[in-house]
Amino acid sequence: MKVLFTGGGTAGHVTPNLALIKALSSRGVGCVYIGSYTGIEAQLLETTDVPYFAISSGKLRRYFSWANFLDPFRILMGVVKACFLVVKLKPDVVFSKGGYVAVPVVVAARVFRVPVICHESDITPGLANRICFPFAEKICVNFPASLAMVPVSKGVLTGTPVRSSLIDGQAQRARDLMSIKADVPVLLVFGGSLGAVAINRQVRQVLAVLCERWFVVHVVGAGNIDSALKPRPRYVQLEFVQEGFGDLLAAADIVVARAGANSIYELLVTRKPHLLIPLTAVQSRGDQLENAWVMREQGFSRVLEEQDMTDHTFLEALDKLWLERAQLVQHMGQFAIMDSETMILDLIEELAQEVT
Numbered sequence: 001m002k003v004l005f006t007g008g009g010t011a012g013h014v015t016p017n018l019a020l021i022k023a024l025s026s027r028g029v030g031c032v033y034i035g036s037y038t039g040i041e042a043q044l045l046e047t048t049d050v051p052y053f054a055i056s057s058g059k060l061r062r063y064f065s066w067a068n069f070l071d072p073f074r075i076l077m078g079v080v081k082a083c084f085l086v087v088k089l090k091p092d093v094v095f096s097k098g099g100y101v102a103v104p105v106v107v108a109a110r111v112f113r114v115p116v117i118c119h120e121s122d123i124t125p126g127l128a129n130r131i132c133f134p135f136a137e138k139i140c141v142n143f144p145a146s147l148a149m150v151p152v153s154k155g156v157l158t159g160t161p162v163r164s165s166l167i168d169g170q171a172q173r174a175r176d177l178m179s180i181k182a183d184v185p186v187l188l189v190f191g192g193s194l195g196a197v198a199i200n201r202q203v204r205q206v207l208a209v210l211c212e213r214w215f216v217v218h219v220v221g222a223g224n225i226d227s228a229l230k231p232r233p234r235y236v237q238l239e240f241v242q243e244g245f246g247d248l249l250a251a252a253d254i255v256v257a258r259a260g261a262n263s264i265y266e267l268l269v270t271r272k273p274h275l276l277i278p279l280t281a282v283q284s285r286g287d288q289l290e291n292a293w294v295m296r297e298q299g300f301s302r303v304l305e306e307q308d309m310t311d312h313t314f315l316e317a318l319d320k321l322w323l324e325r326a327q328l329v330q331h332m333g334q335f336a337i338m339d340s341e342t343m344i345l346d347l348i349e350e351l352a353q354e355v356t
Helices: 015-026 040-045 067-089 102-111 127-135 144-149 173-176 199-203 207-213 243-249 260-267 287-297 311-322 323-330 340-355
Strands: 001-007 029-035 052-055 095-097 116-120 137-140 156-157 184-191 215-219 235-238 254-257 272-274
Touching: 001 015, 001 067, 001 102, 015 029, 015 340, 029 040, 040 052, 052 067, 067 102, 095 102, 095 340, 102 127, 102 215, 116 127, 116 215, 116 340, 137 340, 144 156, 173 215, 173 243, 184 243, 199 207, 199 215, 199 311, 207 215, 207 235, 207 311, 215 243, 235 287, 254 260, 260 287, 272 287, 272 311, 311 323
Parallel strands: 001 029, 001 095, 029 052, 095 116, 116 137, 137 156, 184 215, 184 254, 215 235, 254 272
Antiparallel strands: none
């Protein structure tokens, strides 16, 4: 059996694929990956032995941009190359995690009658996945609320495969690495694989206060290190963490993060009290706002919207999170942790057997 994976744009579109690839490879199943030329997926796949193939892709924007006139041709070129690769690689199943690079691959799979499984992490499906859904045999989702937004015959509640390194994270290993004293609590701040400018700026504005209360581990995103910032004994800034992130998360007493679905899912699975600062509707399609609102309604998360964020509201939200952290952990205990990896692997094997 051979499985073709696709998905990219952010780490959230790639890391679940990596977890599945690791599991399939251990079973002797062949895996290949189709991504973009410049997306983070190419960088993340470098750490594996999985053959990687790049195609052109275009972004389907909801606003005016001159690139909108060029991107249809990029998408068409991507479909042509994806068709060539599907014929060449002969996969039994395609697993798509989403992102615009996935659209040409899913279309090519449909042309050559290769069964497709799509995975949607957000509460409401993104445009790229909505385009792919008619071509999919099964659509895996993270949260029960998402089942109402996909065809009934295709939707499967699976959750997201979580990296074993994240589940097996060792808090003491991270504390030893960063020389964090045993009696000092840890605040972990991250904005996803691309970082978050607004969160980075806010943390730096009140850094002196934060460092009085916590040891601050600040994951700023690639290229966002502030070299002008004077070193502090209870502060470290990192660009991006792949290996070792599980240790950092295990060491964290509280977390500040964007409201990307995969980040939320990992925080729920690891039962980490957290403050979500979602991207605004101006910066995105509003998916992070929807994710955050649902999590807040269920009592799993505390939320501070970016337009309401000031030095005062940010520190106030952190103080409240700290005081209510035990209550949040108790509420998160109601979130069912599924064996997502096994459920999805079973779907892959089931579709592959139907083909053969």
